Amino acid sequence: MNKKIHVGLLFGGNSSEYEVSIMSVNNIYDAIDKNKFEVHPIWVTKEGYLADEKDSYKVLANPKYTIKNSDKTANISNIAQLANLPEIDVFFPIIHGNLGEDGCLQGLFRILNKPFVGDDVLAAAVTMDKEFTKILTQRIGIPVAKWVSIKRIEYNDKSNGKNDYTKISQKLGNDLFVKPSNQGSSVGVHHVTNKREYEEALEDAFKYDDKILVEETIHGTEVETAVLGNDNPQVSGVGQIINAEGTFYSYENKYGENSTSILQIPAKLPGSIVEKARAMALKVYQITECSGLARIDATLRKDDNEIVFTELNALPGFTNMSMYPRLFEEEGISYSDLISLLIENAQERFEHKKTLLHSIK
Incomplete structure (x- = not known):
C-alpha cells in the first residue's frame, strides 16, 4: 500500500477575499x-x-466560526510556525490577496524547503500587481486597455492632474474603470462615467491599495481561459461571462446569491476567436513565468472582436462552480483529478529545483 501524501491546505487570511477562500477550501x-x-x-x-x-x-x-478572546498579533506574524509541521509533504495555499498570493507566502515555502501549489515567488509578485502584468503583456504585443496609474502620494497631492477627471478623461475617455492594482475578486473596482463617480471610486479604491489603475473601458464581454502546468502547460477552452446590460463582473456578480451573470462554458464563439484567446492565454502565462495554475481574463471587444487582455489571476476562485475548474471539467478533467494534478505539478517543480541545486554544487 502506497504511503499517503500529507497536504497542508492553507486557507483564510487577513484579506478582503477571506470569504472566497473559505468557499474554495471547503470544496x-x-x-x-x-x-x-x-x-x-x-x-x-x-x-x-x-x-x-x-x-x-x-x-x-462553520465558516462563521471565530476564535474568541484571541490576543494574537495580526498579519500572520506566527506563520513561521508552519516549520513545526514536518509531516506536511506539500502545501496547497488557498489564501487570496495580499500576503497569500503576492510572493510572501511563496517565499516562506521556499525557505521551509517544501513544495507548494501555484506560482513561485517571482511570478506571484508580478501577477499580483495588475500594472506590472500589463507592462509585460504589452511588451510581447498583446493588446491591453490604455491606463494611468496613481500612487497614494500622487493622490494626496490635490494639485496632481491624475486626480482630475477632466484631465484623465481627455487621455482615456469619459467611460473608465478604477481599480486597486493589487486586489482580486473585483474588490474595490468601480465603473465610472462622471467626475463625482470618479472621485468616489478613487477614495474607495485607495482603501485597498497604495496604487490605483484608471483604465479606459473596453466594451464587450469577458472571456476567460484556464492554464494548468509548469514547463509544458495545458490550455483549456474558453468560457464567456454574460452580464446583464449595464453591469460588470463585480464581486456580487461573482459570488452573490442574486448574481445577474451567466458563465457560458464553452463560449459560443467562432473557432478563430477561441484559438486567439487560447494562444494569448499561453503567451501571458509564459511571459509572467507562471507555474501550477492561472486564469487569464480578457475582453472580447464589441467593435472589432479584438481580444484585449484584462488581468491574470494566479490563484483563481476554486469552488466547484468557479470558472477555472469548470473549464477543465469541459476538457475531461474532473474537479478531484484537477486537485491531484496541481499537487503533482508542485512536487514535480520541487524535484526539478532540487536537481538543479545538486548540479550547481
Whole structure:
C-alpha cells in the first residue's frame, strides 16, 4: 500500500477575499482524493493568526466560526510556525490577496524547503500587481486597455492632474474603470462615467491599495481561459461571462446569491476567436513565468472582436462552480483529478529545483 501524501491546505487570511477562500477550501477538502492524500486544514484567521488544526476543522464546518478572546498579533506574524509541521509533504495555499498570493507566502515555502501549489515567488509578485502584468503583456504585443496609474502620494497631492477627471478623461475617455492594482475578486473596482463617480471610486479604491489603475473601458464581454502546468502547460477552452446590460463582473456578480451573470462554458464563439484567446492565454502565462495554475481574463471587444487582455489571476476562485475548474471539467478533467494534478505539478517543480541545486554544487 502506497504511503499517503500529507497536504497542508492553507486557507483564510487577513484579506478582503477571506470569504472566497473559505468557499474554495471547503470544496477542495470535500473533493480531494483521500485515498491518495492525508489532508491537514490550516486556517489563517481574518485577524491573521495561524490557528491549530482543531480550530481549522471547526471553521470548515462553520465558516462563521471565530476564535474568541484571541490576543494574537495580526498579519500572520506566527506563520513561521508552519516549520513545526514536518509531516506536511506539500502545501496547497488557498489564501487570496495580499500576503497569500503576492510572493510572501511563496517565499516562506521556499525557505521551509517544501513544495507548494501555484506560482513561485517571482511570478506571484508580478501577477499580483495588475500594472506590472500589463507592462509585460504589452511588451510581447498583446493588446491591453490604455491606463494611468496613481500612487497614494500622487493622490494626496490635490494639485496632481491624475486626480482630475477632466484631465484623465481627455487621455482615456469619459467611460473608465478604477481599480486597486493589487486586489482580486473585483474588490474595490468601480465603473465610472462622471467626475463625482470618479472621485468616489478613487477614495474607495485607495482603501485597498497604495496604487490605483484608471483604465479606459473596453466594451464587450469577458472571456476567460484556464492554464494548468509548469514547463509544458495545458490550455483549456474558453468560457464567456454574460452580464446583464449595464453591469460588470463585480464581486456580487461573482459570488452573490442574486448574481445577474451567466458563465457560458464553452463560449459560443467562432473557432478563430477561441484559438486567439487560447494562444494569448499561453503567451501571458509564459511571459509572467507562471507555474501550477492561472486564469487569464480578457475582453472580447464589441467593435472589432479584438481580444484585449484584462488581468491574470494566479490563484483563481476554486469552488466547484468557479470558472477555472469548470473549464477543465469541459476538457475531461474532473474537479478531484484537477486537485491531484496541481499537487503533482508542485512536487514535480520541487524535484526539478532540487536537481538543479545538486548540479550547481
